[in-house]
Amino acid sequence: MPHDTPLIATLVGAFVLAFVFGALAQRLRLSPLVGYLLAGVMAGPFTPGFVADQHIAVELAEVGIILLMFGVGLHFSLRDLLSVKAIAVPGAVLQIGVATLMGMGLAYAMGWSLGGGIVFGLALSVASTVVLLRALQERRMIESEQGRIAVGWLIVEDLAMVLALVLLPAVSGALGGKSVEVGAAGAWFGPMDVWTTLGVTLGKVAGFVIFMLVIGRRVIPLVMHWVAHVGSRELFRLAVLAIALGVAFGSAKLFGVSFALGAFFAGMVLSESPLSHRAAEETLPLRDAFAVLFFVSVGMLVDPTIILTNPLPLLATLAIVLVGKSLAAYLLVRVFGYSKLTAFTISASLAQIGEFSFILVALGVSLELLPKEGRDLILAAAIFSIVANPFFFLILDRFRTKVAAKAAKAVDQPAEPVPVPTLPVTEKSDHTVIVGYGRVGRLVADGLKAAGLPLLVIEDQEDRVEELRASGFEVIDANAASPAAITAANVEGAKRLILAIPDGFEASGVLKKARAVNPQIEIIARAHTDAEVDRLRQTGANFIIMGEREVARGMLGHVLKEEEEASPTVAGPTPPPEAGSVVAEAGPETAPEATGAAPDAQRSDTAADA
Numbered sequence: 279m280p281h282d283t284p285l286i287a288t289l290v291g292a293f294v295l296a297f298v299f300g301a302l303a304q305r306l307r308l309s310p311l312v313g314y315l316l317a318g319v320m321a322g323p324f325t326p327g328f329v330a331d332q333h334i335a336v337e338l339a340e341v342g343i344i345l346l347m348f349g350v351g352l353h354f355s356l357r358d359l360l361s362v363k364a365i366a367v368p369g370a371v372l373q374i375g376v377a378t379l380m381g382m383g384l385a386y387a388m389g390w391s392l393g394g395g396i397v398f399g400l401a402l403s404v405a406s407t408v409v410l411l412r413a414l415q416e417r418r419m420i421e422s423e424q425g426r427i428a429v430g431w432l433i434v435e436d437l438a439m440v441l442a443l444v445l446l447p448a449v450s451g452a453l454g455g456k457s458v459e460v461g462a463a464g465a466w467f468g469p470m471d472v473w474t475t476l477g478v479t480l481g482k483v484a485g486f487v488i489f490m491l492v493i494g495r496r497v498i499p500l501v502m503h504w505v506a507h508v509g510s511r512e513l514f515r516l517a518v519l520a521i522a523l524g525v526a527f528g529s530a531k532l533f534g535v536s537f538a539l540g541a542f543f544a545g546m547v548l549s550e551s552p553l554s555h556r557a558a559e560e561t562l563p564l565r566d567a568f569a570v571l572f573f574v575s576v577g578m579l580v581d582p583t584i585i586l587t588n589p590l591p592l593l594a595t596l597a598i599v600l601v602g603k604s605l606a607a608y609l610l611v612r613v614f615g616y617s618k619l620t621a622f623t624i625s626a627s628l629a630q631i632g633e634f635s636f637i638l639v640a641l642g643v644s645l646e647l648l649p650k651e652g653r654d655l656i657l658a659a660a661i662f663s664i665v666a667n668p669f670f671f672l673i674l675d676r677f678r679t680k681v682a683a684k685a686a687k688a689v690d691q692p693a694e695p696v697p698v699p700t701l702p703v704t705e706k707s708d709h710t711v712i713v714g715y716g717r718v719g720r721l722v723a724d725g726l727k728a729a730g731l732p733l734l735v736i737e738d739q740e741d742r743v744e745e746l747r748a749s750g751f752e753v754i755d756a757n758a759a760s761p762a763a764i765t766a767a768n769v770e771g772a773k774r775l776i777l778a779i780p781d782g783f784e785a786s787g788v789l790k791k792a793r794a795v796n797p798q799i800e801i802i803a804r805a806h807t808d809a810e811v812d813r814l815r816q817t818g819a820n821f822i823i824m825g826e827r828e829v830a831r832g833m834l835g836h837v838l839k840e841e842e843e844a845s846p847t848v849a850g851p852t853p854p855p856e857a858g859s860v861v862a863e864a865g866p867e868t869a870p871e872a873t874g875a876a877p878d879a880q881r882s883d884t885a886a887d888a
């Protein structure tokens with residue numbers, strides 16, 4: 279029966295096996311990725327039992343890639359993309375060059391042709407979109423500077439692969455492979471030489487970008503706004519899917535760019551719209567499910583016997599992917615003057631290979647450039663490097679925590695000549711220092727000012743600093759993690775420090791510095807995850823407010839109060855449960871003060887958000 283319905287059989291088989299093995303991996307405290315890959319090996323043709331359709335599985339995985347890249351595009355403006363071009367373009371190009379050379383070296387050692395070496399090297403040089411984005415998303419790093427560089431890097435790699443895929447057939451004959459009549463642009467242009475192919479491809483990519491920026495940028499948000507006003511949730515969801523998949527597919531067909539690139543641009547032209555958040559949410563469940571299929575499809579392609587038949591070449595291939603490539607990326611990013619953390623993030627992100635490599639090797643084998651053995655090596659290296667990738671990120675996480683405080687200062691500013699600004703020291707003492715004047719800090723600062731308490735604000739975003747000055751606040755225009763800011767704010771002589779920034783790890787870096795100069799100061803911090811709460815508690819915060827719990831508390835309190843007013847006999851004065859704000863050593867009187875402002879605060883919070 280499954281033969282009649284290969285799509286359903288593959289979809290169901292992949293989801294069920296991925297779930298079973300993913301859950302098993304979770305139980306064994308392994309990354310679920312290992313489970314998904316294993317599920318793929320199980321569903322693949324090299325193991326007995328159920329065999330899913332490889333082509334269908336790969337296509338389904340492509341849907342996951344489209345939705346992932348669309349989601350990333352939604353968080354990316356053109357400005358963000360351009361802001362990283364100075365590092366992403368030369369970085370990616372050089373890294374591809376270095377990795378390709380390493381791959382060619384290995385291919386030479388194995389006695390393959392030059393063409394085989396080039397395909398092999400290129401396949402080793404490009405990272406998998408899915409693996410990279412998932413790792414960054416898990417850590418909410420996409421929107422950080424490091425995340426942006428990594429995504430920019432990915433886009434450049436993607437473009438390079440688009441070029442490689444159209445150029446390979448054109449040069450195949452010259453490299454000792456099969457000569458093909460090249461018509462990258464189909465029958466329009468007839469047979470073309472390499473330069474024409476290159477020119478036409480670049481022209482089409484440029485045409486695509488211009489089309490998206492000029493027409494897509496106007497039409498897509500317009501359509502979305504219209505649908506949003508129609509008020510049908512279902513239609514909105516459909517619109518998001520239709521745009522993401524439609525643009526990806528259309529641009530691949532019309533302009534010859536990859537699905538991923540098409541989807542990224544579709545997301546990017548929507549990113550400035552206030553609807554982008556909703557659009558992102560609507561695609562989340564599908565995106566996650568299909569991204570899992572990606573890992574299953576990788577597992578399916580791998581012939582596990584390669585470990586026994588070719589252990590040494592496999593080790594060498596892995597060494598290039600895991601060590602050679604990441605080292606090259608690390609050095610490149612450092613040479614461009616970025617911090618160790620950024621360099622580490624990029625190299626951890628790139629220490630794996632995936633879908634592009636598969637497409638390349640498939641083409642290489644069909645052009646008779648690459649021996650079949652090369653394809654098996656690449657596939658096996660992909661599975662191992664994907665399994666290994668979470669460990670790289672684990673090390674990165676450790677490193678991130680360690681440099682959290684330092685990072686805030688050095689984060690990704692290329693070494694500009696603006697270091698150590700000597701800031702004028704405040705005359706205030708016994709005052710409150712607020713760090714961050716965003717959605718949270720703003721309400722706290724305004725409240726304290728209204729109450730007539732002495733305070734000052736540390737803020738590093740220029741427009742906010744100006745706003746603060748205009749409203750008559752004393753501001754220290756600096757990153758709170760810098761020693762200069764701590765001194766200028768006279769933390770040593772302050773009564774209280776309020777860390778109103780969203781990143782709890784960064785806040786704990788500031789906290790440590792403040793504690794070092796003033797052991798008595800009362801420190802109130804903001805957190806969004808349990809890990810941040812733990813970290814802040816360890817570093818000595820007196821009072822930690824976890825945003826999500828307070829929101830829940832506010833909602834519950836509101837409902838209970840409403841119910842009580844409606845029928846006073848029913849509820850009685852049930853106070854909302856203690857939502858878990860953590861008090862480490864603080865006097866209890868700080869609690870009501872801090873949470874008392876919550877209902878109002880939340881209301882304006884949402885207003886400011888929208």
Ligand code: AMP
Pocket residue numbers: 686713714715716717718719736737738739742756757758759778779780784
């Ligand atoms: P929100 O998440 O809306 O509450 O905004 C947080 C605010 O804190 C923003 O205005 C940021 O510019 C500011 N901010 C974040 N980190 C720091 C830091 N290390 N030093 C100073 N200001 C910061």
